[in-house]
Amino acid sequence: MSRLSGKIAIVTGAGSGIGKATVELFRGEGALVVGADIVGADVDCDAGSDDSIASLVEQVADQYGGLDIFFANAGVSGGLASIFDQTVADWNEILRVNLIGPFLAIKHAAPLMKERGGGSIIATASVAGLRSGAGGPAYSASKAGVISLVKTAAQQLTGSNVRVNAICPGLIETGMTEFVYERARAKGQEGRLGHLNPLKRGGEPGEIAAAALFLASDESSYVNGHALVVDGGLSSSHPVNSQTYGRTAI
Template identity: 65%
Template sequence: MTGRRLEGKVAIVTGAASGIGRATAHLFAAEGARVVVSDVSDAVHDTARAIGDAAHAIVGDAGRADDVAALVQAAEERFGGLDIMFANAGVSGGLAGLFDQSAEDFAEILRINLIGPFLAIQHAAPAIAKRGGGSILCTASVAGLRSGAGGVAYSASKAGVINLVQTAAQQLVGSKVRVNAICPGLIQTGMTEMIYDWATAAGKADRIGRLNPLRRGGEPDELAQAALFLASDASSYVNGHALVVDGGLASSHPFTQQNYGQVAI
């Protein structure tokens, strides 16, 4: 008995060339899963090489139906089935305001961030159900909970992901396929690199993440641990849920702490 939490499981992780996706693919494999990793970037092959024989890399677009179907097919043909789908791929789309973003840009962000998870659920759920059930998880964001954490299109897309997993969980009733979302806060990944670089250049690196009670940004490995929980049997009664992993940011609207008579600690 190894005690590995995903022993014998087969998983797909999109957006696995870097950041949360790469960290999660490594953790899933370390916990016993065989993993199909995918990304639009060729760097996804580096992820697979670092994992070894338990990984298979495919370059593809998570927002295109044929590419998503190919991932499920690869999991079944190479590893014998599918138990876990992590629809993690996404783009930030920048911080353009309501009147500064074109309809074309808005649609492209929705295609990747929202239609991508929809396709992941649509194609993965039947394959997972054939194995007797399993887990689908999608990366949303605290930006999908309320305004103030991202651009208008990004925020709308992530709000859609949260509702999507709730709706899908209901539509998959009786299948033993669970569908949940993860809502990261500020995490140090390629998507947030410009924020970290700007703060460092301005001599304000120590202020990154100061709006949350932990007063720091998060790391991809911390999100990977949350993904592992939702992917594993440890979360067997968690379904249709959006798990917030943000250091406490979403527990309150931002405020100036000295106005609250904060006790010095």
């Protein structure tokens, strides 16, 4: 039986990468899915715009009769410039999309889900929101904010049966990380991608989509206010040499 049969879902950042993979997986599991992005998806949408998200949610609810799942996945990197090289404008835009975007998803989707007896809201955070070293300062701060947001929102939605969770991906090959992969391949160092995690590899968009499917489905019915880390084990430790502390390299 399909795990999302009869469910109505919205996925932002659906034009490529994790969002595109999630749309395909959700549809394969029986959901009616509207993919939204600036370009390249079913619906053009600015994930950090109040008017745009309000309109998207209203349109989907009116056309299909409700909303059960919202995956607030859209995000921007902002590069790796230091705190001292970034501008206020840089921070405003990164926070607008990465943190205000999930806030807007919760604000506009949760009331409709509550009317239907419950639902699942998922936001893309990052291991960069757990500790430094995995992203630029504004990006990292925005993702830490997402982790805090889902915990706060879960509490504020007490009694609604609307669950709010986050996914914290590690290094995943997407449009956002394309420059990292291209640079490694150009130097013949592709095998070093993801070498700091115990699995010794980067992840694929489909692996994050699978985590989103779990959080969207009834299989995670008792998971709420949680940040699910999907990073090959990277954040289980501070990065160290394999010889340190008696580790065995197999």
